[in-house]
Amino acid sequence: MDRSQKELIKQTGETIEQFSNYWNLHNLQEDYDRLQSLIERANDPKLWDDPEAAKSITQKRNDLQLKLDPWIELRKELTELPDLIELTIEELGESGLSGLNEDYEKLYAKFEDLQMLDALSGKDDNKPAFINIHPGAGGTESQDWADMLLRMYTRYCEKKGYRADLVDYQPGETAGIKNATLYVQGDHPFGYLKCESGVHRLVRISPFDSNKRRHTSFASVYVTPEIDDDIKIVVEEKDLRVDVYRSSGAGGQHVNTTDSAVRMTHIPTGIVVSCQMERSQIKNRDTAMKMLKARLYELEKQKAEEENQKKAGEKRDISWGSQIRSYVFHPYNLVKDHRTDHETGNIQPVMDGDLHSFIIAYLKYVTNLKAGVKS
Numbered sequence: 098m099d100r101s102q103k104e105l106i107k108q109t110g111e112t113i114e115q116f117s118n119y120w121n122l123h124n125l126q127e128d129y130d131r132l133q134s135l136i137e138r139a140n141d142p143k144l145w146d147d148p149e150a151a152k153s154i155t156q157k158r159n160d161l162q163l164k165l166d167p168w169i170e171l172r173k174e175l176t177e178l179p180d181l182i183e184l185t186i187e188e189l190g191e192s193g194l195s196g197l198n199e200d201y202e203k204l205y206a207k208f209e210d211l212q213m214l215d216a217l218s219g220k221d222d223n224k225p226a227f228i229n230i231h232p233g234a235g236g237t238e239s240q241d242w243a244d245m246l247l248r249m250y251t252r253y254c255e256k257k258g259y260r261a262d263l264v265d266y267q268p269g270e271t272a273g274i275k276n277a278t279l280y281v282q283g284d285h286p287f288g289y290l291k292c293e294s295g296v297h298r299l300v301r302i303s304p305f306d307s308n309k310r311r312h313t314s315f316a317s318v319y320v321t322p323e324i325d326d327d328i329k330i331v332v333e334e335k336d337l338r339v340d341v342y343r344s345s346g347a348g349g350q351h352v353n354t355t356d357s358a359v360r361m362t363h364i365p366t367g368i369v370v371s372c373q374m375e376r377s378q379i380k381n382r383d384t385a386m387k388m389l390k391a392r393l394y395e396l397e398k399q400k401a402e403e404e405n406q407k408k409a410g411e412k413r414d415i416s417w418g419s420q421i422r423s424y425v426f427h428p429y430n431l432v433k434d435h436r437t438d439h440e441t442g443n444i445q446p447v448m449d450g451d452l453h454s455f456i457i458a459y460l461k462y463v464t465n466l467k468a469g470v471k472s
Contacts, residue, residue: 099198102186109182112205113175123215123464125168132161167211174204216460222288224322227264227388228279229370233296233315240273242299242314245448247277250293252450259283264374264384265358272305276371278388280323287322292459293452294320295421302427311427315420321391330390338362339382344373361385368392422455424448437462 100108120126135158138144144151178201185193217223230246232239254261265278281290296317303312324330344358358373359381370388372381424444425431432447432455433440439458441447447455 099195100201102182102191102194105194105197105201106179106182109175109178109201112201112208113178116172116175116208119212120168120172125165128161128165129169132158132165135161167207171204171207171211175208178204212464213457213460216464217285217288219288221322221324222291223285224287224324225280225282226287226290227319227321227323227391228281228290228293229265229319229321229388230274230277231317231319232269232273232275233317235312235314237269237271237273237305238303238312239314239316240269240271240275241305242273242297243275243277243316244269244273245299246297246316246318247274247279249448249450249452250279250290253452254279254281254283254450256450257283257289259286262374264388265371266373267371278370278372280374280384287320289456289460290320291322292456292463293318293421295419298420298423300423300425300427319392319395321388321395323387324391324394328394330393332363332386332389332393336364338364341378357381359385361389363389363393366393366396368396434458 135154139151139155139158144154181200182197185197228250230243230250232243251261253259260282262280262282263277264280265276267275267277269275296315299314299316301312301314302309306312338361340360340362341356342358342360343356357376357378358371359378360369360371361382362369368389370385370392372384372388374384375381421436422432422434424447425433426444430442430444431440432444434455437455437458439455441454
């Protein structure tokens, strides 16, 4: 998009202000001051009199420099842009605008990329993710809706270049699914997909109702990271109920004639997980245990977050049981996220896996919450 000189100067000023606000609200100035102090200490010739202290200081300096260098470079480029615009227009006139617009677009894209990297810096964000989809009450209606969500996430993973393995699939009697779980691997899968945890609501004219009435259906989505082996989550055998059954694939066909599928119930919490990906019952049990530990790990994180919010006097709703998004097919077309207020009337691309704008809106929303910015 080619802007006029006036528009370009205005947008550049707005972006510089956005950057300045982000820099201050996200404590980047504090990090920058700390980096200068570490650089000064690292340059002290007497530092290496204590090799252990020297090693610690230089490592801290290097880590902080790695984080801040792109931000420092962007700040310099943005600060210089107004002068560059003025000089270029003086020398080339309006013919220089095309190149200046390109420069601005590159800098703005870099700013957005850095914000996303910041938003995906959580310790679990780069881990593989389990996506569990479970229909709410309502029989065939909600089971069909759960199946539509499964398709949506599968398509999203394809677009994103993720590997998505269906580790559990329990078809409904008439249509849809009773339960399904995807195991997703790739670049920051949990970081991008964690915002999908919650209740998803569908409003449509039911294809299963001969009177063509409008129905509302619900399905729950749980996204959990695969946890590392060094994170100790203790699960007592006495707290488990393990059932085995014959696995069935998408479409209802049997993919195994032995009782290799495993369903695991954690009695104290009521959490149920199941896996039928492998032909081996032992391997399915191992995967089910990973899924259970991931759910228990997230439950503990949620409790800790709620406790921290109580101490801070916050009342933010982080419950998985909360309704996060509505998908309305009738009497109008609308997909709306109730946390960020991001919405679109173009519903079909969303159902085909185009979730990018919703996920980015959520990441920005969470980043602002952490910085104390009200949306």
